[in-house]
Amino acid sequence: MKKIVFIIWITLLSFQTFGQKIKLVRVCNGGNNNSINWQIYPDTCILLNTLKIYGRDAIGQSFFGIDSGITTSGKNYLHLNANVPSTKDWRYYLAFQRLCGTDTFNSSTDTLAIDDIKPDSSILDSVSIDPITNKIYLGWTSNKTPDFSSYYLYNYDRPDPRLAENYKDTFFIDNSPNDPRNKALSYDITSADSCDNRKDYGNYLHKTIWMSGTIDTCKNEVSLKWTKYIGWNTRKYFLFKKTNAGAFLLIDSLNPTIQNYTDNDISKNNIYQYFIRAEKIDLFRKISASSNSTYTLNSGKTNSPHNTLIKQVGLNTNNNVEIQISRNPISDYGAIDLFRVHQNESPVFLHSFGPSEIVYEDASADIKANHNYYIIGKNVCGISSDSSTNSNNIVLTLNKKNLYIDLSWGKYFTWNAGVKFYTIYRASGNTITNASNFMALPNNTMDSFYSLPETDQSVDCYYIEALENGGSGVSKSNIACYIKTGNIYYPNAISVFGINKTFTFSGAGIDLSKTSIQIFNRWGQLEYNTDNFISGWFAKNNAGEYVPTGVYFFIAKVYQGEKTIEIHGNITVLE
Numbered sequence: 001m002k003k004i005v006f007i008i009w010i011t012l013l014s015f016q017t018f019g020q021k022i023k024l025v026r027v028c029n030g031g032n033n034n035s036i037n038w039q040i041y042p043d044t045c046i047l048l049n050t051l052k053i054y055g056r057d058a059i060g061q062s063f064f065g066i067d068s069g070i071t072t073s074g075k076n077y078l079h080l081n082a083n084v085p086s087t088k089d090w091r092y093y094l095a096f097q098r099l100c101g102t103d104t105f106n107s108s109t110d111t112l113a114i115d116d117i118k119p120d121s122s123i124l125d126s127v128s129i130d131p132i133t134n135k136i137y138l139g140w141t142s143n144k145t146p147d148f149s150s151y152y153l154y155n156y157d158r159p160d161p162r163l164a165e166n167y168k169d170t171f172f173i174d175n176s177p178n179d180p181r182n183k184a185l186s187y188d189i190t191s192a193d194s195c196d197n198r199k200d201y202g203n204y205l206h207k208t209i210w211m212s213g214t215i216d217t218c219k220n221e222v223s224l225k226w227t228k229y230i231g232w233n234t235r236k237y238f239l240f241k242k243t244n245a246g247a248f249l250l251i252d253s254l255n256p257t258i259q260n261y262t263d264n265d266i267s268k269n270n271i272y273q274y275f276i277r278a279e280k281i282d283l284f285r286k287i288s289a290s291s292n293s294t295y296t297l298n299s300g301k302t303n304s305p306h307n308t309l310i311k312q313v314g315l316n317t318n319n320n321v322e323i324q325i326s327r328n329p330i331s332d333y334g335a336i337d338l339f340r341v342h343q344n345e346s347p348v349f350l351h352s353f354g355p356s357e358i359v360y361e362d363a364s365a366d367i368k369a370n371h372n373y374y375i376i377g378k379n380v381c382g383i384s385s386d387s388s389t390n391s392n393n394i395v396l397t398l399n400k401k402n403l404y405i406d407l408s409w410g411k412y413f414t415w416n417a418g419v420k421f422y423t424i425y426r427a428s429g430n431t432i433t434n435a436s437n438f439m440a441l442p443n444n445t446m447d448s449f450y451s452l453p454e455t456d457q458s459v460d461c462y463y464i465e466a467l468e469n470g471g472s473g474v475s476k477s478n479i480a481c482y483i484k485t486g487n488i489y490y491p492n493a494i495s496v497f498g499i500n501k502t503f504t505f506s507g508a509g510i511d512l513s514k515t516s517i518q519i520f521n522r523w524g525q526l527e528y529n530t531d532n533f534i535s536g537w538f539a540k541n542n543a544g545e546y547v548p549t550g551v552y553f554f555i556a557k558v559y560q561g562e563k564t565i566e567i568h569g570n571i572t573v574l575e
Contacts, residue, residue, distance in 0.1 A: 032084050037076045054093055072096075090114050091114075121204070131275035136178075149192050155185065156186040184209065205231065256278075310325055310389075333378065337376045409449075417468065426462050459482070465477070501539075
């Protein structure tokens, strides 16, 4: 019984002797300020009053009080401006009173210096890409530093390289928008302790493997190339290949100095994908990193172009020759080149059609001259394998005989089924500008000649349209006009306040909107000028004021038919 009582007494004494304890855990340098953290270990004793914190800022200096009003419920303290104007070698301890039973004790913690010791380095084991999803996987071994807190991950291909902060796991999937199929991507890692002391990074960079490939569909040969894996020395590269919807299969192992490969084991009409895996041996364990998978590569001996046609040639709304082509949908084109031939001249290359382009406007062609066009189709190897027949533009000419106008044109020979018929369109007016109301004449013809009586208008304009036999193709010719011309009339006097107030020109085929005039007084001074004489002259100068009566001289350029006729004369202005 005595022995039992003695043990109980020793136990109680130990609590009274050591009491409720406070232990400083860490002191962190936060720049201008220091952060002091502690832990309270509860026992049967009670903390009295407030905690006091003491510190010294250099070795050999005495500790002095910093704050005596720290509540007993707190677990940290921010020492403001501790490092102003410069960083100092601080050490701290806490003093406190505790009540154990009926006894009061003065106690203090051990002193603790600023924690500026960085944790051990964290190094990436590998950065690998899933060849199916092209997602990026980062893996590393956990940091064993006692005060380790978290990891920081970096990707140098982002505007802000910080990829993840305060990360706790040892595995990370990068879902950021960087696509590993576009280029090799660079990653790094560092570790931090509870004071956020971080190990320097940049010395253990890992860079993904970037693979790309091309296929020669003429040779049915795939050429691959890739960048080295950066992060460790590669022992071997292993090349994998997938055909259509099958699985990736190993096709070769390669020396680490090799960064390209040619695959001749290609069959036509298949889809191929590749990726490469780098491997090293580290302490008897294999570590590997895979590249991205290549873009889809389609193989197959292509269908060389054939039956590539010029669909039609004709004038468009811009009054230029327009060529439309027709592709054979089962042909594989490397290019479609358009050429133009005029009479016995050498062919002139005009244009190479893009993948979806079917129309070309030949703005350089003289629409009143006959041109032949043809196209050459090239296969994907650039070899000419298909040539169309020649196609021509329709050129209309007019010839006046007695009271009739003879129309003649070259036959259109583009369509395989030929021309169903030609339609004649006519527009009449006093000028070419007025002759714009084209209407189809009722008499379609299969010939390339037609004779029509002239109208009572000054200008008759015509064009021809060829209609495809059994199709919807239409080819339009140039516009040709017959213009009646003759004497040009104008008055020799006008009366400002009389009946004949306007000076103008009249006659067949005159277009006053394209006629210009300059009017001078007898001293040679310019009174009036215009490039559009459609309103005539009312004896007013350019300022809109009536000119004095007298004789005036003019120089006019009268547009009649398709020519400009210069006339010099005089006009008398009367009241």
